[in-house]
Amino acid sequence: MRKIWLVILILLAAAPALATEAADGAEADAPAKTEPAVRQPQDLKAKFTGAAAEVFRLIETEIRPGTRRSLRWFSPQAPGGFAVATPVIVVNGSQAGPVLCLTAAIHGDELNGIEIARRVVNSLDPKKLRGVVVGVPIVNLEGFWRRDRYIGDRRDLNRYFPGSPDGAYPGRVAFALMKDIVKHCDAVVDLHTGSFYRENLPQLRADLAVKQVANLAEGFGGLTVLHNAGPPGSLRGAATAAGIPTVVMEIGGPLSLELKKVELGVKSLETLLHTIGMIDRPRTWSRPQPVFYASQFVRAEVGGILINRVKLGAKIKTDTVLAEIIDPINNSVFEVKSPAGGTILGRAQNQFVSPGFAIFRIGHKKSKEELKQKAEAEKETQTEQLIEELGANEATRDRKP
Numbered sequence: 001m002r003k004i005w006l007v008i009l010i011l012l013a014a015a016p017a018l019a020t021e022a023a024d025g026a027e028a029d030a031p032a033k034t035e036p037a038v039r040q041p042q043d044l045k046a047k048f049t050g051a052a053a054e055v056f057r058l059i060e061t062e063i064r065p066g067t068r069r070s071l072r073w074f075s076p077q078a079p080g081g082f083a084v085a086t087p088v089i090v091v092n093g094s095q096a097g098p099v100l101c102l103t104a105a106i107h108g109d110e111l112n113g114i115e116i117a118r119r120v121v122n123s124l125d126p127k128k129l130r131g132v133v134v135g136v137p138i139v140n141l142e143g144f145w146r147r148d149r150y151i152g153d154r155r156d157l158n159r160y161f162p163g164s165p166d167g168a169y170p171g172r173v174a175f176a177l178m179k180d181i182v183k184h185c186d187a188v189v190d191l192h193t194g195s196f197y198r199e200n201l202p203q204l205r206a207d208l209a210v211k212q213v214a215n216l217a218e219g220f221g222g223l224t225v226l227h228n229a230g231p232p233g234s235l236r237g238a239a240t241a242a243g244i245p246t247v248v249m250e251i252g253g254p255l256s257l258e259l260k261k262v263e264l265g266v267k268s269l270e271t272l273l274h275t276i277g278m279i280d281r282p283r284t285w286s287r288p289q290p291v292f293y294a295s296q297f298v299r300a301e302v303g304g305i306l307i308n309r310v311k312l313g314a315k316i317k318t319d320t321v322l323a324e325i326i327d328p329i330n331n332s333v334f335e336v337k338s339p340a341g342g343t344i345l346g347r348a349q350n351q352f353v354s355p356g357f358a359i360f361r362i363g364h365k366k367s368k369e370e371l372k373q374k375a376e377a378e379k380e381t382q383t384e385q386l387i388e389e390l391g392a393n394e395a396t397r398d399r400k401p
């Protein structure tokens, strides 16, 4: 009996570990988290009752239908003695509909998302909106002030969800965000950029094995969708597990404001709001179909100075030279060749790299159905492997005196 429970616990702990997002940045100090099993996520369509909207309550504030309010969220980030609050903007539409939440800057140095959230939330007309939009443009206020990815304690806040009220500091902030904001949402779009001198082609990250997440991802129109489960401890994983379908939108790189990419992000979010029925068509915008991808990393085999040879979005073939890594002392050049054909979804900027550094993420175009099957197959293989490993461990232990 104990063995079965152990298997279940290990499966729960390991399920998100396949996530490739975790290899994106310096998440090595991230604590492993067990997340609860996925609750059936909500169906957004059921929220459009056609009725007039009701008062929306958030952070002990009542927001009347057809109005916009700026609220102050006192998270554990507020130091004692004086009040520092994170701004939260709420637009309560005049008609009933779902509550869509936009969170940005969980990593304090990711600026594009802050601007995307600002533009989207402020462009909404509360009189015409169906449902509620909640914007938390700067979740990690502390990191933002310091131009730092991390929250205080040098920790990655996005590895501490769902958090706990009596755990480590970032876990407390995560818990408060879940309790005070996220649990009041019917769906969440969490805005990010690449980390540490890496940049990403504008893309969504979504666990297509969860139907409502897949539906949400499709609503953005022509944005690239990369299928993977959220990394352990991420807001995306924790919120989805709590029954709130969540996707991540990755736009560009950290510590810069890339206005073209910001515009694309705004347009994609407006498309989502339109597709799910919260706003009327925002502007002339044909709705291209999303393109779905699985992905793999290309890592540096040698250390040295990286010089890129391909751009984001480039279509490449097997053996295409993606970059050169130059040994500055011996003046030798190592060519990084593509292990497969595909599209460059993410890349490191030119910099010094060590062996093993993830320099490219290559996307392989797939149908949504293929990706769903892949996700299911991965889960099965993982289960079998874990049971096998566990069996082997038990056998080893049994042999010991």
Ligand SMILES: [Zn+2]
Residues within 6 Å of the ligand: 106, 107, 110, 191, 192, 193, 194, 195
């Ligand atoms: Zn991020």
